[in-house]
Amino acid sequence: MEHFTPVSSLIGGIIIGLAASLMLFLNGRICGVSGIFGGLLHFKKGETLWRSSFVAGLLCGGVLLLLYHPQSMAINIPYSGPTVMLAGLLVGIGTRMGSGCTSGHGICGVSRLAPRSLIATGVFLASGSIAAIAVNQFMGGQA
């Protein structure tokens, strides 16, 4: 158990849960980041403003973190450009094909006990573990 941070993880998790609750309470939607962002890539009347506002909020949150909690934004990715690009492509295609990511399926869907989300979350945790282990074992974490 290296670098286990139970307290900050739980507090951060609760805040994420409150953010998702706020989306449902105010706007009546599921707080799924891939769906919200993906829906911005093609213009549809009445669908663009609330989505851009959410993404703008994410970015402003990023700026606040950068200013007041900079250690959380000290990002070190020890992988080559092509690896990062492939990972991004897979995340993009996979989240649209599978209708969700860690937020929409993993948090909102799992708490709603939605069968599709429970299955999807099991699948991406499993394939994610296989990928993380493979990158670490066979490429020494330097893919």
Add this chain to the structure above:
Amino acid sequence: MMAHVVTFLSGLLFALGLGISQMTQPQKITDFLNFIDGWDPSLLLVMAGASGVYFITHQLILRRPAPVMGARFQLPTRREIDRPLILGAALFGIGWGMVGFCPGPALASIVTGNESVLIFVLAMGVGMYAFEVLDVRFSMEPDGGAGLLPRHQVGKT
């Protein structure tokens, strides 16, 4: 108008939660997923905290007839476990496990200007767009995508 802009608050809070739990650090994700080599269970507690809150709040919120700013709740209603769901989740997981980024943390950390983050977000956008384009094309075929794609997406642009 207000109905749309209030989502800003949700996005802001979401990013702060990601930062406080350090889910913006790809290392925290890969150290969780790579459980055979010095496992870091932090992600499990983030999920537990978030799901625990939402499990309670969504039931209370859905007692209302409508959200504060909208005419009605818009929740997913599909229940079928189909091939796109499984295949999509599997592909997403592979990308997620490879570098430790999923869409939320990646978007929130664009502001660092980190080159890898920018490459990831750009590729993610291309992947999403490419899937939507192909999805529509295949779905328009009479037996589009050999049953791979959901019918409700036919004609979506």
